Amino acid sequence: MPSPAALAADRLSELDAFLLELNTVAADVILPLFRADHGLEDKGGVRGFDPVTAADKGAEAAIRKLIAARYPDHGVIGEEYGEDRPDAEFVWVLDPVDGTRAFISGLPLWCVLIGLRHQGRPVLGSIAQPFLDEIYLGHAAGSRLIARGQTKPLQVRPCPKLTDAVIATTDPEGCFDGAELGAWTQVRAAARLARLGCDAYAYAMVAMGKMDMVIEAGLKAWDIESAIPLIEGAGGLVTNWRGQPVGPDGGQIVIAGDQACLDEALVALKRSAK
Template sequence: MALSSEKLAELDGFLLELNRAAAGAILPLFRADHGLVDKSGAKGFDPVTEADRGAERAIRQLIAEHYPEHGVIGEEYGEDRPDAEFVWVLDPVDGTRAFISGLPLWCVLIGLRHEGRPVLGSIAQPYLGEIYIGHAGGSRLVSAAGEQPLKVRACPKLTDAIIATTDPEGCFSGAELGAWTQVRAAARLARLGCDAYAYAMVAAGTMDMVIEAGLKAWDIDAAIPVIEGAGGVVTDWRGDPVGPNGGQIAIAGDRACLEEALVALKRSAL
């Protein structure tokens, strides 16, 4: 069943409420005692803080109170009714490494699936007071200055593009790193370590492409409606629609630019 404009507007308003609750849980812990724990065990480093856990608890509580029939998929507390008609997909602090470093590049990612498809999402940076929201009706930035529409910029040539990824050596396999290196060599400028904030910048028209691999659903679901609502495109490295479990992802403001990048990315597509 199609999602009505009235229902979408209702859920859009609720999404703002969820973002306010998440910000309330996170901001007192930013650049403060955040209760860092390494959840990776003996190998690697996988940080989580009380900000991650507290924000997801706050979001889940509001969903349970207002929409108890909705499902939830969250990074910190797992799945609850993942096959429901409506499912919220949560990454309470995307960019925990930036968070514990005191860098305001972490984001709150909240997405909503309807019948398995992402239809509404937000990328929020509470410290900067920014919420980037998107759906089929368009995307917008909500901030203290009010609301303004979001629109990707035209950039048909990869040689003119500003691109981003989080950590090439840490996130890409050997073949994936080779693909990234080829795309990076063609692009005008590359930025690293921006996490999901780079997604928002593509929607805002200040960056042109983000290339990532190994993403989970909660890393990307929220961004898809924001990017598409601003006129951009999100695919896997084959150029196909993103699946329900994330994976290798390419985000672009201009499809022509993405097609140039896919020449390299397809060689390492899973």
């Protein structure tokens, strides 16, 4: 079986263009519901309030419909509607509204996450913020930002010292257990600046060279897979808390723009790695 790296350039270009179409149909569903009556529900769960809206469900349904029409042999894994042929050669991994808490609060920090696996490995992904008219998209050939009619390449910035780093996580007290919170606190104490509550938008900021590291735990595949090709295409790294490649089920994740900075953070994170 050929490796994912063997994906032909013309096929990758075709799928890249299709990914932009998927972002368009998602935005068409979501934007009319942002800062409007979004039909809020609570999915519950082990971490308490877990909101889902008509935007989450409608956007994922629209994305799935277009995939089924264009590529009926492709699989789909989505947060709202589960798995459909997850062992297919090509599998789309969807989080239609990452950051639903920001969405229902009227904050433009939520994102549409769409990733593509080829033979089990992430090869193409986008992080979009439709309200800001931004799509961050990447693969092995490079990453780019498409915003307000312009396109520009994305590149992480050098930051070899953790003491110079701008880092982020979503919610330390809500997303980390005791040992994980201790590890985050240690890294936070060393870093120059930390920002909270940005969800996947922080990933895009690492790709853009505005942030240096994002540390998360308890992620699902749809929370992270779209970011892997984007960050790597911009010259960055995505690992688990042991410094190893991210598995198909998510988990404890570090996104970094500089290997040396990542290595410093892993000294603390490895002690709480699962």
